[in-house]
Amino acid sequence: MTTTPLYQIGTFAAGNRLLDPDQRSVQSDQDRTNAITSGHRACRGCGEALAARVVLDAASRATKGRLVTVNATGCLEVFSTPYPESAWQLPWLHSLFGNAAAVASGTAAALRATGRDDIRVVAQAGDGGTVDIGMGCLSGMFERNDDVLFVCYDNQGYMNTGVQRSGATPPAASTATTRPVGTSAGNAFGTGKSLPLIAMAHEIPYVATATVADLHDLEAKVVKAMSMHGARYLHVLVPCPLGWGSPSAETIQIARLATRCGLFPVFEAEHGAVTGVTRIRQPVPVTDYLERQSRFAHLFAGAGRPDVVTALQDRADRNIARYGLLTEETP
Amino acid sequence: MLRQIEGSRAVADTVALCRPAVVAAYPISPQTHIVEGLSDLVTAGDLAPCEYLLVESEFGALSACIGASAAGARTYTATSSQGLLFMAEALPNASGLGLPIVMTVANRALGAPINIWNDHSDALSQRDAGWLQLFASSNQEAVDLHVQAFALAERLSLPVMVCMDGFVLTHAMEEIDVPDQETVDAFLPAFAPRQWLDPDDPVTIGAMVGPGQFTEVKYLAARHQLAALDDVAEVAAEFESTFGRASGGLLQPYRTEDAEVVLVAMGSVLGTAADVVDGLRDDGIAAGVLGITCYRPWPHDELHDALRGIPRAVVVNRAIAVGAGSILGRDVRLTAPPTTEVHDVVMGLGGRPVTRAGLRQLVLDVLHGRLEPGALHFVDLDETIAASELARDEEVAVP
Numbered sequence: 001m002t003t004t005p006l007y008q009i010g011t012f013a014a015g016n017r018l019l020d021p022d023q024r025s026v027q028s029d030q031d032r033t034n035a036i037t038s039g040h041r042a043c044r045g046c047g048e049a050l051a052a053r054v055v056l057d058a059a060s061r062a063t064k065g066r067l068v069t070v071n072a073t074g075c076l077e078v079f080s081t082p083y084p085e086s087a088w089q090l091p092w093l094h095s096l097f098g099n100a101a102a103v104a105s106g107t108a109a110a111l112r113a114t115g116r117d118d119i120r121v122v123a124q125a126g127d128g129g130t131v132d133i134g135m136g137c138l139s140g141m142f143e144r145n146d147d148v149l150f151v152c153y154d155n156q157g158y159m160n161t162g163v164q165r166s167g168a169t170p171p172a173a174s175t176a177t178t179r180p181v182g183t184s185a186g187n188a189f190g191t192g193k194s195l196p197l198i199a200m201a202h203e204i205p206y207v208a209t210a211t212v213a214d215l216h217d218l219e220a221k222v223v224k225a226m227s228m229h230g231a232r233y234l235h236v237l238v239p240c241p242l243g244w245g246s247p248s249a250e251t252i253q254i255a256r257l258a259t260r261c262g263l264f265p266v267f268e269a270e271h272g273a274v275t276g277v278t279r280i281r282q283p284v285p286v287t288d289y290l291e292r293q294s295r296f297a298h299l300f301a302g303a304g305r306p307d308v309v310t311a312l313q314d315r316a317d318r319n320i321a322r323y324g325l326l327t328e329e330t331p
Numbered sequence: 332m333l334r335q336i337e338g339s340r341a342v343a344d345t346v347a348l349c350r351p352a353v354v355a356a357y358p359i360s361p362q363t364h365i366v367e368g369l370s371d372l373v374t375a376g377d378l379a380p381c382e383y384l385l386v387e388s389e390f391g392a393l394s395a396c397i398g399a400s401a402a403g404a405r406t407y408t409a410t411s412s413q414g415l416l417f418m419a420e421a422l423p424n425a426s427g428l429g430l431p432i433v434m435t436v437a438n439r440a441l442g443a444p445i446n447i448w449n450d451h452s453d454a455l456s457q458r459d460a461g462w463l464q465l466f467a468s469s470n471q472e473a474v475d476l477h478v479q480a481f482a483l484a485e486r487l488s489l490p491v492m493v494c495m496d497g498f499v500l501t502h503a504m505e506e507i508d509v510p511d512q513e514t515v516d517a518f519l520p521a522f523a524p525r526q527w528l529d530p531d532d533p534v535t536i537g538a539m540v541g542p543g544q545f546t547e548v549k550y551l552a553a554r555h556q557l558a559a560l561d562d563v564a565e566v567a568a569e570f571e572s573t574f575g576r577a578s579g580g581l582l583q584p585y586r587t588e589d590a591e592v593v594l595v596a597m598g599s600v601l602g603t604a605a606d607v608v609d610g611l612r613d614d615g616i617a618a619g620v621l622g623i624t625c626y627r628p629w630p631h632d633e634l635h636d637a638l639r640g641i642p643r644a645v646v647v648n649r650a651i652a653v654g655a656g657s658i659l660g661r662d663v664r665l666t667a668p669p670t671t672e673v674h675d676v677v678m679g680l681g682g683r684p685v686t687r688a689g690l691r692q693l694v695l696d697v698l699h700g701r702l703e704p705g706a707l708h709f710v711d712l713d714e715t716i717a718a719s720e721l722a723r724d725e726e727v728a729v730p
Contacts, residue, residue: 081538091528094537099394106398109382113352140387
């Protein structure tokens, strides 16, 4: 699928008609489930809305529609279900902010105990509901190896409550609680966590990262995850125009730059070991990614903070070395 | 069948007879023997099909029950004390979503100071969470209330807490009639959920409701919960006709006819109170007991009627609302007819025994005008400890 000739016209395109039919995106199929319909209230350019549709449509196709989804509190829940409206075309349950994984575990257990385990469970949450408030329940779901695919739509902050810092907010980002005021350069270095690595430490069957810049890759990972049983974790980078201060039309580009600069490594792991890495074909410096977002504007205003930019480049370089993101194939 | 058995084991066996499809629980004293019993039953295959989830916290336990119940499975958990508080966020969620989860609360004090022994602080702190709360006066009643709880929960599509005194009941070995499977099956039909997460007929459960409808949702919930008083009474009556013994219901009056004073209480203290009343009656004192089995919904009219003509009610509070007074006592005071004088006492906090001698003295104090109505009295308070601590406070007070 990622052969050189196709790359010239973009393997990333969702409806690429040059691909074999079975390789085309679920989104190019008129009979797709349309798990989350239009009319919901997400912001223009919302990465999470796009990712959720792609993930659930792919999961629906993979399970032949035998799918239920459990949702944590957050933007996705709020913009999709303002009573009496609902954008969901599949069975959907929202309980609380921090318990989506446990609710999903219970759902899967109920389906198994009542002989309906042909029905599969996908849980979804933002980064706050995953890496912070939801982490206890999520770790429990992982260690019990419950039959749930948990998807984190990571927009790197508490966007629903007004763009505050989360445990997934990158260093130097300006949020409502990490303003670059005084001598601060935004969110502190040396903080935050990688949930994919934490998930891998549980040695669960499948862990993967993805972004909305490569929807084919995202779909393929969902399909692969749904072909497996036990606890599976998918961490999807979803730019947030509101929280990142980026133009709505640039969501996909910015997600792609996040991978191309190395700040967001895209990889797969099985039972705790990395099994696949999406190589960077056209590397860029982190500045190409940072400069497009007003949450990093303080790094470039006036004299700027070249020291901080260098530290961010070091983080990207460390990812590149750690996951082997660059190879000799790189142009 | 009559068995010499620990209360917790009897409850575990009875829950198993109710055939839950999912049990999720986290250990906390004094609830542990119940969930250990269920774990054995599931592991041995004696309770099947059933999934037992060994969750990471009480919050996870109730959350798993929420997911399981929404998927159409009969669901059970148990907890105590801090564990119930760790569930607190999920409690109104379960009731708000109308999920018929049954939970045992092995009643225990709340810290700090940490204390694992019995009082009612845990359940009463969650009295407004939208769950039915039934209090067992004995291990036999604890067993019976669990069977009734599943029937009530599923009839009402509401969650039910069965409260039983920690250690006093959970760890007491005694003769208990644990019902047989056939009778329980006849009493409790298979769970038929009102809705479930059905891919063939998708539903959205847990939508966001704004100011436009939220009041109406809460109004309907309040109506529904109050109407459940009828169901609690009906299910208790059905239970009696099926199992041949009276258990549960709203109130349990004992020798209240012509009583000049009644003890009002919940839980295992009711047995002691009945003994005390027998003794007082033998001595020519017209005392009675008014047990409250159904604390939520609050049986206002029934209690009002039961207290009519009784000049004095003494509420034995096994929990307090710090900064306000009593909890049960205030409910009773707001309910009692104006002709009933309500005395409010605190007894048996954090496992301090409520003795026959103590209760008898209490009744005599009330009858002899030694207990001022309208104030909250701490029975058996060790004045020495309190005075020495108060004096220490004075010493270290910042000028």
